[in-house]
Each structure stands twice: as C-alpha cells, then as structure tokens.
Amino acid sequence: SYVLTQPPSVSVAPGQTARITCGGNNIGSKSVHWYQQKPGQAPVLVVYDDSDRPSGIPERFSGSNSGNTATLTISRVEAGDEADYYCQVWDSSSDPVVFGGGTKLTVL
Amino acid sequence: QVQLVQSGAEVKKPGASVKVSCKASGYTFTSYGISWVRQAPGQGLEWMGWISAYNGNTNYAQKLQGRVTMTTDTSTSTAYMELRSLRSDDTAVYYCARDREGATDSFDLWGRGTLVTVSS
Numbered sequence: 001s002y003v004l005t006q007p008p009s010v011s012v013a014p015g016q017t018a019r020i021t022c023g024g025n026n027i028g029s030k031s032v033h034w035y036q037q038k039p040g041q042a043p044v045l046v047v048y049d050d051s052d053r054p055s056g057i058p059e060r061f062s063g064s065n066s067g068n069t070a071t072l073t074i075s076r077v078e079a080g081d082e083a084d085y086y087c088q089v090w091d092s093s094s095d096p097v098v099f100g101g102g103t104k105l106t107v108l
Numbered sequence: 109q110v111q112l113v114q115s116g117a118e119v120k121k122p123g124a125s126v127k128v129s130c131k132a133s134g135y136t137f138t139s140y141g142i143s144w145v146r147q148a149p150g151q152g153l154e155w156m157g158w159i160s161a162y163n164g165n166t167n168y169a170q171k172l173q174g175r176v177t178m179t180t181d182t183s184t185s186t187a188y189m190e191l192r193s194l195r196s197d198d199t200a201v202y203y204c205a206r207d208r209e210g211a212t213d214s215f216d217l218w219g220r221g222t223l224v225t226v227s228s
Binding site for chain 2: 033089099
C-alpha cells in the first residue's frame, strides 16, 4: 500500500512562513489534499488538488507538489494556525484513501 | 446549513458491536459519497471505508473487512457505520466525511465525531 511520510513537528515564529512536507513515491503524479485539525475538532480541508483552496480558506495557505514531495506552505503564520496538518492522496490500491501521519505545527 | 450531525458517544465492551449515525442536511444527500475515518487517541487519521449515498455501493478498508458495514437511509439522509467484534484498539473518535463536490478523492465536509470507547 502507498505510504505518505510527514515530519512529526514543525515550529515557526508568528509572521514567518511554515512549510510542511509530505513524502511519497512519485507523489507528484497524484493529487494531494491537506487538512487542518485543531484539538478536539474535526479536520478541515485547507488545500485540495495540490494547490487549490476551498472557499473561506485564507490565501496564506498554499500547496505545491512535484517529484517525491508535496508541500503545504503557510505564509504570515498566526497563532490560530497552530494545529495538526495531514496530507492525503487517493491511490489505486485496495485501500484508496491514504493519510500521512500528521505534522504538529507549533507557533512559537 | 450544510452539515453532518453524528450520534453521541458510546461505551462498549469487547466483543460487542456499535452503530454510529451521521445525518446530513443542507444538501442533496444522494449526490455525494460518505467516508468514515477514525482517529485513535493521540494518533492520526485512518480511513475505514466509503459508501455511495446514490446506490449503496461500498468499499471497505482491507483490515476491517468482515467487521464493518456501512449503510445509508435515503429517506432520512442518514449514513450508518456498524463495527462488530469490538476490541480495545477500536477505541477512537469516528468521523463521517462527505466527498468533496465534483470529486471522490477528498472530503470537504466532516461531522464533529463520535467517541467510541471499548473497555471491559
């Protein structure tokens, strides 16, 4: 089955840029989706199809995907961005929905 | 208001079954599939399976085959997930999530989750 690898944690100061990576074999050939999950809440889709944003998601959230790495970039990070972030792809294997292990973003 | 409202928390003994409901409102229920995703305490997200609210077709995660059943009731716009032969490692928050509009590979609407605790 397909495996997605994320760093367990990323730390960034307010106002700086956070980059969260998601590694997978030839992930650039897949569509990558990103979810934000704050403590005690359900996940929220923040980026889909590598780089598109659902309505209501700030432009500070962007994504890219190439080769073996997809990246979620959060510009001008705010305290309210502190959360767990999960990447997700659809894979043509027996279990088609695959999530990364999640990355905890800490705003210093 | 577009939302998915899930049933309340459950406490079950090992070997028992649980059935969690997910009631949709604010959109045409049969136009979207529903996936179930669970999250064990302090852990990541695990996809459990998917059901088409249009025709009831299902696709279950391999590790849960034989223990999970997903159904829908279109008359009440409700999706159900039943998990049998519960074990302690089934303790988790169970989410229902709607297919993203125009796609079936991601989720744009989530329920708030149902905590299922399996304990003797």
